[in-house]
Amino acid sequence: MTINEHEPDVFEAGVATVCWLRVALDVPLPGLFDYSSDHAVAVGTRVIVSFGRRNMVGIVVETPHAPTIDASRVKAIAQVLDDLPPLPADWMRLAKFASQYYQRPLGEVMLPALPAGLRKVAAYQGKRAAGGPVHRIDKRAASVVEAIAADHIPPLNAQQADAVRIINEQRGHQTLLLHGVTGSGKTEVYMHAAQAVLAQGLQVLLMVPEINLTPQLEHSLRARLAALAGVDALAVLHSGLAEGERLRAWLSVQRGHAQVLLGTRLAIFTPMPKLGLIIVDEEHDASYKQQDGLRYSARDLAVWRAHDRQVPVILGSATPSLESWYHTERGHYLKLSLPHRARPVDLPVVKLVDTRRLALQQGFSPQLLEAIGERLDRGEQALVFLNRRGYAPVLNCGSCGWVSQCPRCSAYTVLHRGGGRNYRLQCHHCGHQEQAPRACPECGDQDLHPMGRGTQRVEEHLAQWFPKARIARIDADSTRLKGSAAALFARVHAGEFDLLVGTQMVAKGHDFANLGLVGVLNADAMLFAQDFRAPERLFAQLMQVAGRAGRHVQGGQVIIQTDYPEQPVYQALVRHDYAGFAQYSLAERESIGLPPYAFQALLTAEARELNQALAFLAQARTLLQEQAGADASGLTLYDPVPLRVVRVADIERAQLLVESRRRPVLQVFLAQWSAALPALAAQARVRYQLEVDPLEI
Ligand SMILES: Nc1ncnc2c1ncn2[C@@H]1O[C@H](COP(=O)(O)OP(=O)(O)OP(=O)(O)O)[C@@H](O)[C@H]1O
Ligand SMILES: [Zn+2]
DSSP states (O other), X not given: OOOOTTSOOTTTSSSOOOEXXXXXXXXSSSSOEEEEESSOOOTTOEEEEEETTEEEEEEEEEOOSSOSSOGGGOEXXXXXXXXXXXXXXXXXXXXHHHHHHTTOOHHHHXXXXXXXXXXXXXXXXXXXXXXXXXHHHHXXXXXXXXXXXXXXXXXXXXXXXXXXXXHHHOOSOEEEEEEEOTTSOHHHHHHHHHHHHHHTTOEEEEEOSOXXXXXXHHHHHHHHHHHHHOGGGEEEEOTTSOHHHHHHHHHHHHTTOOSEEEEOGGGGGSOOTTEEEEEEETTTOGGGBOOSSSOOBHHHHHHHHHHHTTOEEEEEESSOOHHHHHXXXXXXXXXXXXXXXXXXXXXXXXXXXXXXXXXXXXXXXXXXXXXXXXXXXXXXXXXXXXXXXXXXXXXXETTTOOBOBOSSSSXXXXXXXXXXXXXXXXOTTTOOEEEOOSSOTTTOOSOEEEESOOHHHHHHHHHHHSTTSOEEEESTTTTOXXXXXXXXXXXXXXXXXXXXXXXXXXXXXXXXXXXXXEEEOSGGGGTTOSSTTHHHHHHHHHHHHHTTTTSSSSOOEXXXXXXXXXXXXXXXXXTTOHHHHHHHHHHHHHHHTOTTSSEEEEEXXXXXXXXXXXXXXXXXXXXXXXXXXXXGGGEEEOOOEEEEEEEEXXXXXXXXXXXXXXXXXXXXXXXXXXXXHHHHHHHHTOEEEEEESOSOO
16 A cells, blocks of 8 residues: 555644554454554554444554545544553464455454453443453452372373474474374373473463363373473463453463463464464364354464464374375375374274164163173273263154154254153254143144153163163263363262263263273264265264273273174274275265365355245355356356255255365455355345355265
């Protein structure tokens, strides 16, 4: 932007000095907004400005020589927020990259990435502001973190030591894929790598999929760091924190006080002045993908940020995403392998029980029941894994065939058991709830029965078969209250339960000391899902849950019940053959041109009528075709289709998939396209989301 020669130069005209500011605001409009100030304001500073009829907090992104609109229409900012130094340049670069890559206005990336207090006008103005949120936090004493005694620290084995050595040798940027089988001691590798970085006075960002599921990690990290660098060395960030706690943690990292930041995906947006290493644990986990607003992948941003800051990043997993494996095969990432368990135990024996010709008892094969009984007799724990919460997935009338359906969604309502004989029907899509009827609403017959089974019903049967066993059910329902998941897991680790029934919540990261057997029910449900990533997800999930068996004691066993034992997913599981499965799956993806051999974007539309949504997508498709012109050959545009669950809360949904073999091609077209979509959507009266690198299709 150059100064227009014909305009009076405000700096020399002797009028008041005016500084022009280009500000990012959290509003669903593309572009930045011009304001003025009577003194210089640095890029990265937060300011309060009036926008429309209200005041908002924005971030100064540029200080141009002249505004883009008529200078007389530019409003002055209301207040400069100088309780913090400006957001650092690398943070601004990260936000800009995310904004461009994920096709979202910069303000809608930057502001939501900050702790709430820093982006709310009310936190600074008004009676209770008391000098602003930073001032208030600084005045309040931090709650005392008790130093906990460090657990016994095992000496590294040879494979771990090799991995740590290679990580420590890195200078500048490198992405390292730590592929370690379940129980191989990846955590110890992270700890040692982190220690070396801390010793240089640098900071470490350690990301985990869900913190409340891994209290063990936080506990041992805190203990280790306390011994090393004092009790304040660890900051923890996740969405479950109260606003003040979150701001305090953010500040201590941003000021360089906390040396290690342990956090979920949102932690990727924390300013870290002395960043020296990023670690992404369970890098394959879908929780790294934000599912609303800015639909970013924290794993992918971690790689970008590490590159931008020229520091190493470790992606760790027993079942890496096929994307990461592909990069490793291509030599883009450096692979570190931990092929054996850290303790002197073997990986569990995985057995497939062919259920095609078996008489099952409430979904259980005789083999599985017998195996559970044996483990309990030996005083070991057993786990039954079933990825379906509630009592039964649907209620059915034996007389007329009526099934329980959500009035607002194209989905069944799930039967849940409350206290005693109180049954309710619940929609897992919109939250709709009703009392379960005693008689069929269609024919009045009382022959209503639950079809299939969820964790509640399995728990009930297990209690009948194993009356002496102490049973814990671990799913989203049994851990709804804040802190209850951590409390429940603590009791499991303390040996207060013999038998566990759980959903994918129990599969992740737990180091159960006394768990001998894992039984898997209903795995086939995921086998034939439409999504091309379903087998990858199933494999990872089963490998993870299988990996909970026999971690401390020899003789772990896994029983998977299936109607399709010959499927490659199951065969690879029996062999613990991640590499074989990955090779097979990548070859398949390559032959049909799917990610990671292609890049995708998904446009989803929501409207009152399905036709509205489909028509909008068809228009959007035509528009993209026109924009791309002759270059459209580089793009594959699929037909708009209804979603599998087409109606949720009375809104119909459809989607359009766009694909290209080359990422830059896709990026160029998405930029033009997304700029034109708001107008198109307003006209068609639909809501839409554009998602880059969608995980679920
Ligand atoms: N060098 C070692 N010697 C003995 N035990 C070890 C060693 N390193 C780690 N362990 C122990 O091995 C167990 C498994 O380690 P950890 O939980 O880190 O595995 P992991 O690789 O993260 O597995 P998963 O992917 O299944 O979560 C833990 O009980 C840990 O204390
Ligand atoms: Zn519903």
